[in-house]
Amino acid sequence: MITAIMKGMYTTFKHIFRKEVTVPYPEERLPVSPRFRGRHFLVVDDDGLERCVGCELCAVACPADAIYIEAAENTDQARHSPGERYASVYMIHMFRCIFCGYCEEACPEDAIFLGKEYELECYTRDGFIYDKAKLNLNVQAAAKQRPEVLERLEEDLSRYHR
Numbered sequence: 001m002i003t004a005i006m007k008g009m010y011t012t013f014k015h016i017f018r019k020e021v022t023v024p025y026p027e028e029r030l031p032v033s034p035r036f037r038g039r040h041f042l043v044v045d046d047d048g049l050e051r052c053v054g055c056e057l058c059a060v061a062c063p064a065d066a067i068y069i070e071a072a073e074n075t076d077q078a079r080h081s082p083g084e085r086y087a088s089v090y091m092i093h094m095f096r097c098i099f100c101g102y103c104e105e106a107c108p109e110d111a112i113f114l115g116k117e118y119e120l121e122c123y124t125r126d127g128f129i130y131d132k133a134k135l136n137l138n139v140q141a142a143a144k145q146r147p148e149v150l151e152r153l154e155e156d157l158s159r160y161h162r
């Protein structure tokens with residue numbers, strides 16, 4: 001009995017002076033892996049135009065049927081994207097999403113990216129349906145999560161403005 005107690009105390013004291021392996025989340029957050037893919041965003045370029053042209057390729061590629069898009073025509077009076085059309089409605093159902101990244105791979109406009117955010121908590125089911133108000137992100141803020149956003153910026157601008 002005494003031996004067992006001594007063994008237990010030895011084990012306890014052995015760990016008291018060792019470095020902690022746990023992190024006091026949320027006060028402290030560990031950096032995520034460069035390969036981590038979290039919450040999506042839709043890129044809005046410096047000229048105020050959304051990169052998304054409403055082509056729906058991301059929705060077709062999505063294996064979880066998590067993306068819903070309604071496309072509309074741009075006009076000279078109201079232009080939202082550089083293309084002929086834009087996504088008047090763009091929604092992602094985050095409960096359905098499996099974060100596979102196929103939507104990002106399918107996008108011909110480098111408009112949608114999976115970012116580094118992983119805190120998606122919400123108290124309502126509707127709160128997990130992300131619309132453009134939640135998804136749109138300016139290019140500088142987007143580049144902080146995914147620098148690749150900027151890599152193709154010059155190429156995109158020259159394509160649309162030549």
Ligand code: SF4
Nearest residue numbers: 062097098100101103
């Ligand atoms: S990450 Fe995958 S499951 Fe989620 S919206 Fe994109 S394609 Fe669909």
Ligand code: SF4
Nearest residue numbers: 052053055056058107
């Ligand atoms: S995010 Fe990309 S693939 Fe999806 S509708 Fe917009 S332009 Fe097309």
